[in-house]
Amino acid sequence: MAKDDSADGEVRAPAFVNAKMVAERAGVSRSAVSRTFTDGASVSKATRRKVLEAAEALGYHVNHLARRLNERSNxxxxxxxxxxxxxxxxxxxxxxxxxxxxxxxxxxxxxxxxxxxxxxxxxxxxxxxxxxxxxxxxxxxxxxxxxxxxxxxxxxxxxxxxxxxxxxxxxxDNAMAAREAVYLLRRAGCSNLGLVTSTANTASLIAREQIFVATAAAAACQVNVIAAGPTGYEAGGEAARRLFGRSNGPDGVFCTTDLLALGFMDTARREFGLRIPDDLSIIGFDDIEQAGWQSYRLTTFAQPxxxxxxxxxxxxxxxxxxxxxxxxxxxxxxxxxxxxxxxxx
Amino acid sequence: MAKDDSADGEVRAPAFVNAKMVAERAGVSRSAVSRTFTDGASVSKATRRKVLEAAEALGYHVNHLARRLNERSNxxxxxxxxxxxxxxxxxxxxxxxxxxxxxxxxxxxxxxxxxxxxxxxxxxxxxxxxxxxxxxxxxxxxxxxxxxxxxxxxxxxxxxxxxxxxxxxxxxDNAMAAREAVYLLRRAGCSNLGLVTSTANTASLIAREQIFVATAAAAACQVNVIAAGPTGYEAGGEAARRLFGRSNGPDGVFCTTDLLALGFMDTARREFGLRIPDDLSIIGFDDIEQAGWQSYRLTTFAQPxxxxxxxxxxxxxxxxxxxxxxxxxxxxxxxxxxxxxxxxx
DNA sequence: ATTTAATTTGCACGCGCGTGCAAAAAATTC
DNA sequence: GAATTTTTTGCACGCGCGTGCAAATTAAAT
Structure with a gap:
């Protein structure tokens, strides 16, 4: 019949320590505990020490959920x-x-x-x-x-x-990168440009595509645009297949994403025997870690x-x-x- | 002087709607609101509807932080x-x-x-x-x-x-993979094995290494163990340099991580002219996406x-x-x- | 129409905490 | 040592919510 108030059967996990328990152990009021953990509150050195000791011993952590139920939660x-x-x-x-x-x-x-x-x-x-x-x-x-x-x-x-x-x-700044890409490819002697992007119509991708095309057009340069699936390695490869499957493939390509670029490079090289950068120049975007790997060494734009x-x-x-x-x-x-x-x- | 459109005069962000506000609007008690959003609580159809309407109109969301301040938080x-x-x-x-x-x-x-x-x-x-x-x-x-x-x-x-x-x-099951790796490499005809791991002494990596070495030893097979830096692509490349820098490089290698394997492959191929899998067989671990890329086509073990x-x-x-x-x-x-x-x- | 059972509702309390307020203690001044 | 100021402390309240309990309402059974 001995009804134990606290966790009688030990079924429950040990409840979190609360301020009241700390207060009891430290022999002070609960407010004192609260103030000890509140910046700028008024507590004497002695009480503070007692509270901190008790808190340490009990493993107390202020419950931020209850801190100010209506204020900012962080x-x-x-x-x-x-x-x-x-x-x-x-x-x-x-x-x-x-x-x-x-x-x-x-x-x-x-x-x-x-x-x-x-x-x-x-x-x-x-x-x-x-x-x-x-x-x-x-x-x-x-x-x-x-x-x-x-x-x-x-x-x-x-x-x-x-x-x-x-x-x-x-x-x-997608526009800057796209313009710079056109410039780089033109300077590398590319005359037939390609733009590889994905079917995901995110604003960033669209911006990179449109500015690239517009800039190329302004330079009287033709651009083939290909979107061959969701953003990723696979879609890059598929884009390469479509671009080089017909005659007159591009000699300079801007991929709106590094992942697309890497897939593009792999199939351009393996399935069409193209050498990079000799036959084909490629520029990516993002500067993911893989872009620096020896198999790729991709020129790209890093997001800061x-x-x-x-x-x-x-x-x-x-x-x-x-x-x-x-x-x-x-x-x-x-x-x-x-x-x-x-x-x- | 045209002051901005939205919520300018009020410096503070609009406070969260609480149950009391919903109750007032619905013309019921706060308890009724609480019960409406509590599974298994007793509320009549009519009150429930009124509450839900008011909640919708006000944009009310139950504050889980205050729900049960001492129970599980999820x-x-x-x-x-x-x-x-x-x-x-x-x-x-x-x-x-x-x-x-x-x-x-x-x-x-x-x-x-x-x-x-x-x-x-x-x-x-x-x-x-x-x-x-x-x-x-x-x-x-x-x-x-x-x-x-x-x-x-x-x-x-x-x-x-x-x-x-x-x-x-x-x-x-690191042990299983390590044993299987030895088996696969032996079956591929490899006689000189290598194990590439990192200097990060995590339990998983150590297990893969030790079981691999032990299993190889049991098969009377010599193993060169190399740890050339923190787990990653770079360390894989460095390991290849150390392994093939001296004579008698391995013809079968188990890398404790795909990332190590990919770095290893790249420098084995590019800096030492080795063909994979003709001159060198490689097995990785993790099955990261990059392992399936055309440049690598790495045989590996996938973590489920x-x-x-x-x-x-x-x-x-x-x-x-x-x-x-x-x-x-x-x-x-x-x-x-x-x-x-x-x-x- | 009454009695009884079932359901719904509101009140009040407590969860853990911060804080205003006034009492108590300590420090300072005269 | 007494009067004053400063600091510290405890009490009590409220934050938003769930819930036990008893009153109020409704449904079902006589």
Missing amino acids: IVCLIVSDMTTPIRAGMVDALTRRLQAAKKITVVINTQSDTDSVSSALRQTLHYRADSTVVLSGTPAPSLIEMALANGQQVILINRDEALPGCEHLSV LEAMAAEVAARLTGRQVTAPRQAIFEPVPVWRKSVRPCVMT | IVCLIVSDMTTPIRAGMVDALTRRLQAAKKITVVINTQSDTDSVSSALRQTLHYRADSTVVLSGTPAPSLIEMALANGQQVILINRDEALPGCEHLSV LEAMAAEVAARLTGRQVTAPRQAIFEPVPVWRKSVRPCVMT
Whole structure:
């Protein structure tokens, strides 16, 4: 009959230690405990020490969930798809590091699965009162973003050029890269250009394509545009098959993504016996790690991931009031060996 | 002076809608609202409808942070390093999807940065009352894990063979793969074996190495072991340089990681003119996407990521009571072109 | 129409915590 | 040593929510 108040059967996991328990052990009031862990609160040296000792002994951690039930939660919701893609993995890596350093809690929502589960997940972050959302996904349902905005979240879009009102935009200067690509290929002596992209109609990809085509046109240069599937290695290979399957294949190609470029290179070489850069110059975009591998040595444009991630962290830590709604980062050209060296005249 | 469109006068973001506001609008008590969003609670059809309408109109989301301040939070803490590595990216991808489907909230902690920030981050998840921790990181400080355990969290370790008491372990059968690798190479006619690994002393890598060496020894077969740096493409290349720099290089190599294998292949081919698989057979481990690229066509062992992630999700959704503390998954051999076909006698 | 059973509703309390307020203690001044 | 100021402490309240309990309403059974 000895009814034990605390965890009688030991069935339950040991509950979290709370401030009251610490207070009892330290022989002070619960408020004293609370104040010890609150910056700028008034506690005497002695009490503070007693509290810290008791907390240490008991393994106490302040419950942030209960801290201020209605104030900012410091939770950031990161919406991302195609996480296995090297460039995305790099972004997630950089962001999680920077946000962590900024004392934020990063909740990841993977939009790979069906939209149903995604909207359910976003709803979850609302349930958990995330106070900001960072979108990396290529195609997040606009309604999801509206929901986030409607709930007062700060929303930052990365590499999405559509001007969604209320959001902040960070992106790479696609136009600059596309123009530079035309220039590089022309300088390498290419006369028949190709543009390889994917069927995924993301704003970034479209921008790279359109500016490239327009710039080439301005230089009186013909461009073959190919989109042969979802962004990735496979689609690059398929594009090569289509481009070189007919006569008069290009001698200079800009791929809107490194992954496309690598697939393109592989089948251009293996299935059509082309030498790079002798017969064919190729330029990519992203500068994923694989682009530097010996089999590829791809000339490409690097996205300044660290700088972008740092900017996100900065905007999320309060001082975003005066920051312009949009920030554009310069891609940095990475010269490797996939473009024929300029023939000096 | 035209002041900006949206929410300018109000400096503060619109506060979250709470149950009380919904109750007022619906003309019912706050309890009724609460019950509407609680499974199995008793509410009449009519009230329920009124509440749902009001909630919809106001954009209400239950505040899970306040739900049961002392019960399970459904927050999972995912500790991971080397996130840009394809295999890790794949794991994170699979896990986030499965956990999401299981209605969990995934908080990512990136242990890439200094240990200081890591332990601070883990402490954060304690602050946020995560009720479980999944460890992917190669080298998480044991003290971190102890802290998690001490706070009653369920801890699942992936591909870490050390028997930490109180943790659950999921891992791939490294021994099986290593034995199979010896067998495959022998069958391909290789007589001089090599094992390429990294200087990162993770349990998985050590297991693959030791079993490979032991199995080869049992077959009276000599093995050169090389560890030339941190796990990655570069270290693979460096290993090739060391192995083939001296005379009597191996004709069959097992790399403990695909990334090592790919780097190894590239420099073996380019710097030493070796043909694969004619002069040299190579086997990797992980089956990252790049292993299937045309430049490599690497024979390797795939980690059953989906199965493992599903198991994690299952263990985290309650029924783990009877589950054995450890589960071992069979790697599935992926036959490609980097091992010389068996010469029929 | 009454009695009884079943269902719904509102009130009040507590979860863990931060904080305003006033009492208590300590430090400073006269 | 007394009066004053400064600091520290405890009490009590509220944050948004779930839930036990009893009152109120409805449905079912006489």
